[in-house]
Amino acid sequence: MSASEALRLPAVAAPVGAPAPDELRRDLRLIADMIAPHSRVLDIGCGDGALLAYLAREKAVDSRGMELSQSGVNACVGHGLSVIQGDADRDLEAYPNGAFDVVVLSQTLQATRQPRRVIETLVRIGKQAIVSFPNFGFWHIRLSLLWRGRMPVSELLSNPWYDTPNIHLCTIRDFVRLCDEIGVRIEKSVTLDRHGRPFSLDPRGGLANLLAEQGVFVLSRGTP
Amino acid sequence: MSSLTATNSQTRPESDWPGHRLVVEEPLRLDCGVDFGPFTIAYQTYGTLNADRSNAVLICHALSGDQYAAEPHPITGHDGWWTTLVRPGGVLDTERYFLICANVLGGCMGTTGPKDINPETGEPWALSFPVITIHDMVRAQKLLVEHLGIDTLFCVIGGSMGAMQVLQWVASYPDSVFAAVPIAGSARHSAQNIAFHEVGRQAIIADPGWCGGRYLSLGRKPARGLAVARMAAHITYLSEAALHRKFGRNLQDRNAVTYGFDADFQVESYLRHQGSTFVDRFDANSYLYITRAMDYFDLAAEHGGSLPAAFAGAKSRFCVISFTSDWLFPTSESRALVHALNAVAANVSFVEVETDKGHDAFLLHEPEFFATLRGFLAGCAEHRGLSWPG
Numbered sequence: 001m002s003a004s005e006a007l008r009l010p011a012v013a014a015p016v017g018a019p020a021p022d023e024l025r026r027d028l029r030l031i032a033d034m035i036a037p038h039s040r041v042l043d044i045g046c047g048d049g050a051l052l053a054y055l056a057r058e059k060a061v062d063s064r065g066m067e068l069s070q071s072g073v074n075a076c077v078g079h080g081l082s083v084i085q086g087d088a089d090r091d092l093e094a095y096p097n098g099a100f101d102v103v104v105l106s107q108t109l110q111a112t113r114q115p116r117r118v119i120e121t122l123v124r125i126g127k128q129a130i131v132s133f134p135n136f137g138f139w140h141i142r143l144s145l146l147w148r149g150r151m152p153v154s155e156l157l158s159n160p161w162y163d164t165p166n167i168h169l170c171t172i173r174d175f176v177r178l179c180d181e182i183g184v185r186i187e188k189s190v191t192l193d194r195h196g197r198p199f200s201l202d203p204r205g206g207l208a209n210l211l212a213e214q215g216v217f218v219l220s221r222g223t224p
Numbered sequence: 225m226s227s228l229t230a231t232n233s234q235t236r237p238e239s240d241w242p243g244h245r246l247v248v249e250e251p252l253r254l255d256c257g258v259d260f261g262p263f264t265i266a267y268q269t270y271g272t273l274n275a276d277r278s279n280a281v282l283i284c285h286a287l288s289g290d291q292y293a294a295e296p297h298p299i300t301g302h303d304g305w306w307t308t309l310v311r312p313g314g315v316l317d318t319e320r321y322f323l324i325c326a327n328v329l330g331g332c333m334g335t336t337g338p339k340d341i342n343p344e345t346g347e348p349w350a351l352s353f354p355v356i357t358i359h360d361m362v363r364a365q366k367l368l369v370e371h372l373g374i375d376t377l378f379c380v381i382g383g384s385m386g387a388m389q390v391l392q393w394v395a396s397y398p399d400s401v402f403a404a405v406p407i408a409g410s411a412r413h414s415a416q417n418i419a420f421h422e423v424g425r426q427a428i429i430a431d432p433g434w435c436g437g438r439y440l441s442l443g444r445k446p447a448r449g450l451a452v453a454r455m456a457a458h459i460t461y462l463s464e465a466a467l468h469r470k471f472g473r474n475l476q477d478r479n480a481v482t483y484g485f486d487a488d489f490q491v492e493s494y495l496r497h498q499g500s501t502f503v504d505r506f507d508a509n510s511y512l513y514i515t516r517a518m519d520y521f522d523l524a525a526e527h528g529g530s531l532p533a534a535f536a537g538a539k540s541r542f543c544v545i546s547f548t549s550d551w552l553f554p555t556s557e558s559r560a561l562v563h564a565l566n567a568v569a570a571n572v573s574f575v576e577v578e579t580d581k582g583h584d585a586f587l588l589h590e591p592e593f594f595a596t597l598r599g600f601l602a603g604c605a606e607h608r609g610l611s612w613p614g
Contacts, residue, residue, distance in 0.1 A: 064571070070578055070592065077543065077573045077596050080603020084562055084574040094563035 024054050026196040030216055031104055031130050034188070035059060039101035042066065042126065044088050045108035049076035056081070064100075066091060088121075089113045095125040102128045107156075107214075109133045111165040116178060123184050123221040132216040137171030137209040140194065155194075156213060172209045179219065188218040241298040241334060243268040243291055246371055252363055255520075258354040265368050266334025267291050267326035270310060271318040273372070279610055280374045281316060282365065283325040284382030284389035287514055288454075288506060290333040293325045294318070299505040308589050315598045320605075320612050321378065326368055328361040328389075330514055332507035335364075339440060339507040350509055351437035358385070358521045362392040369400070376400050378608060379601065383407040383586035384553060385514070388521045391534075391561070395523055398537040403604040405597065407545045408586045410557035411531050411564065412522040417552060420460055421515040424453030428508045437509055450508040451499030458498045463549040463582035467491060524564075531564035538565070541607070542572040543600040545593060547585040573600055 024032060028051045035041060037059040043052050046065030049072070055061035065083035067073050076083035084091065088105065089112050103126030105118070110133055112118045122129035134156040135141075144152040151161040159166065170178075172191070179186055189203040191212035201208035203215060244267050251261035268291040273280060283293050283306065294310035296303060310316045310323055327335035330353065338353035345352075369377060380393045380401050387409020394404045428434055431449025435442050459467075471491040475481065478488065487493040527533035542565055546558035555576045562574045577593045579585045585593070605611075 070575065073573075073575050074592055074596050074599070077575060077603075078599025080599060080606060082541065082571050082573050084566075084572055085576050086559075086562070086574065091559075091563070091566075094566040096567060096569060099566075099569045 024050060027132055027192065027214065027216065028054070028106065030190060030192075030198060031106060031132065032058070034130060034218060035061065035102050037061065040064075040099075041102045041104065042095075042100045043104045043106070044092070044122075045106065045111075046076060046081075046083060047072050049079060049081045049083065051104065051106070052076065052081050052083070053079060087112075088118045092118070092121045092125060097124055098127055100126045102126055102130060104130045106130070106132045107134065110167070110169050112168060115168045115170075116182060119178070119184060119219070120182055123219050127220065128187065129219040130216065131219060132214055133170070133175065134166075134214050135172045135191075135209065135212045136169040137173060138194075138213045139210050140213070142210075154213075172203055172212055172215045173206075175215065175217070176203055179217075183222040185220045185222040186217055187220055190216045192216065236298050238334065241266075242295065243334065245334065246368055248364070248367055252360070252367070254354055254360045254363075255357040256355050260354055263329070263336035263364075264334065264340075265326050265329075265336075265364055266331075267324060267368060268293070268295070269325075270294050270323040271321050273322040273374070274610075277374050278376070278378060278608060279321050280369070280372070280377050281321045281323045281379045281381060282369065282377050282393075283310070283316070283323055284365075284380065284386035284393075285325060285328065286382070286384040286386050287457075287511075287518065288502065289386070290331065291325045291327045292333070293323070297505065300501065305587055308587075309594070309597075315594050315601065316381070320610075324369070324372065326365055328385075328514065328517075329364045330356045330361070330510060330517065332510040337507065338437075338509035338513055348438075348440040350440065353509070353513060355516060355520075356513060357517050358388045358392050359396065359526070361517065362389050362396060365389070365393075366397060366400075376402055378610065379403040379405060379604065381405040381407070382409075384409060384583065385518050387553075388413075388518065388523075391523055392521075394538050394540050394542075395526070395534040398539055401540045402608055403543070403601070404538075404540040405543045405545070405600070406558075406561065408547055408550050408553045408558075408583055409561075410553050411524060411534070411561050413518050413520075414557070417460075418519045420457065420552075421519055423456050425512050425515060427452040427456070428512060431508075434508065437512075439508070445503075446508045447500075447503045450503050450506065450511060451496075453508075453511060454502040454506075455495040455499040458495060460552045461582055461584040463551065463580055465549060465580040466582050466584075469580065470494075531560070532567035535565055535568050535570055538568060538570050540570070541600075541604055542570060543597065544572060544574040545586075545596065546574075546576045547581070547583070547590075547593075548576060548578050549580045550583040550585065552583040 040062040042064045044066045046067045052063040052065050055063045066086050068087050073085045103122045141152040190198045191208050192214045194213045246265045249262045251259035292304045293306040294304040327333040330337045338349045342349045380390045387406035390406040428449035431446035433444040434446035474490045476490045476493040481488045523534045524531040546555040565572045575596045
């Protein structure tokens with residue numbers, strides 16, 4: 001299963017009051033705002049390179065990408081972006097420690113074969129890692145399973161169970177616990193509601209886990 | 225100079241071949257320890273060098289290629305091997321870039337090789353020609369590029385053995401290569417590929433016409449051996465799917481098998497044709513020397529066994545390209561290369577192009593391949609500050 005196919009799907013909701021088509025998707029904009037100008041960034045599962053192109057243009061970022069689909073890679077390289085055809089499970093190991101200021105893994109973690117290992121690698125090769133993922137603890141998903149008794153299908157998780165790249169779904173609470181277990185520091189977290197609007201709740205609290213459709217986390221290598 | 229006088233039975237005398245000649249008087253120290261020279265580099269150029277000398281592209285040819293990338297071959301009359309890319313408005317646009325392609329050292333199209341006359345004996349070099357390496361080929365190319373007054377090549381590009389030269393360029397002259405495009409290549413020749421080359425060489429050597437390599441002096445030619453070598457190699461350039469699509473089990477000009485050893489099948493006839501036409505334009509000893517150079521290629525070995533170390537000083541922007549059905553230089557080789565480049569945090573793009581045409585895909589019209597390359601070069605041109613009117 002692909003790490004980045006998730007991104008080629010209409011993964012993130014076009015929320016009410018969606019940005020104009022030529023603007024950056026709202027969750028990507030949120031990530032872009034967390035990245036300092038002139039930094040060196042690797043975007044894993046970069047799709048058609050929208051975030052990379054934005055960062056290069058607006059923040060003079062030295063941006064690199066990784067994407068599984070040939071169409072995505074070609075679109076990126078065809079626009080002068082430096083992108084490698086590859087996936088998070090297989091192609092990150094070779095990078096040296098601290099190779100990037102920021103490593104971005106947006107809406108892709110749930111499609112990796114070894115998410116724990118991937119997170120460990122992200123904070124090894126990046127001074128910071130920004131990870132966003134759909135929250136399986138979101139109330140809508142819980143209700144869907146509880147009342148309908150069927151695997152949830154939402155705008156973020158739009159594939160039926162038998163045809164989905166999303167093989168390692170987790171809740172925000174699961175994610176926080178994994179970070180604690182493997183000694184990864186959560187520097188910052190933002191939760192987004194179903195319209196893609198950020199709201200501030202402690203990610204360790206039950207309410208965030210219930211109300212957030214997705215979470216965006218800034219991680220770094222903890223001090224053991 | 226030496227090589228100009230050495231002609232064999234070709235239809236058009238070598239002295240009439242188009243292109244340029246550079247005679248290098250100063251001996252070149254080769255990997256085998258020999259100081260070789262003087263020698264000739266035969267090369268061809270397309271397009272115009274700009275005032276800044278910043279738009280030069282070096283094209284590195286493959287095992288059986290030559291400097292005639294974008295014009296009819298002087299012996300066969302066929303289109304140049306990369307005419308699909310190198311043309312006005314093409315991906316390697318002759319109206320924008322100054323494109324250089326040189327026959328490799330040890331070759332048989334004008335650059336000094338084993339068929340040329342050894343000035344000390346007055347006889348063709350044959351097996352007294354020193355064994356050359358990919359590194360030696362690149363050393364010679366560097367001399368040519370310097371002769372042309374170019375400090376930094378905008379791009380060094382090549383497929384197969386050409387990709388090996390690209391990688392050697394980056395490893396040896398990291399400051400002289402702005403963009404590097406190794407296509408369908410590898411940082412080392414695999415055991416399987418060495419094995420195939422050995423089959424080809426043994427076919428040549430087993431031909432009575434080879435005469436210990438001295439066939440030119442004796443008026444002989446190991447045509448059968450060279451043809452068989454080419455036939456075996458040609459299979460490795462294709463894929464099962466491509467062979468099946470092209471020929472299937474179709475019979476050649478007959479309705480039934482003949483219960484004999486004629487070319488009953490179209491695929492046999494095709495291979496025989498490939499073999500016999502190759503003999504007209506290629507020298508058997510050159511085939512031995514150039515395949516050997518590929519076999520010896522192992523970039524990591526030159527750097528203490530570490531491939532990343534080979535690229536430690538690399539400043540180039542890389543575009544690594546492989547093809548899904550290429551089993552001679554499979555994607556895994558390109559991926560290993562990409563991982564080594566990642567290990568030194570080099571600026572790399574990597575695309576695996578979906579095609580059933582096998583290794584030869586790099587010579588063919590592959591729209592995705594072309595689109596990727598065009599975009600990559602455009603991005604590099606922008607970073608390099610190259611611009612063109614219109």
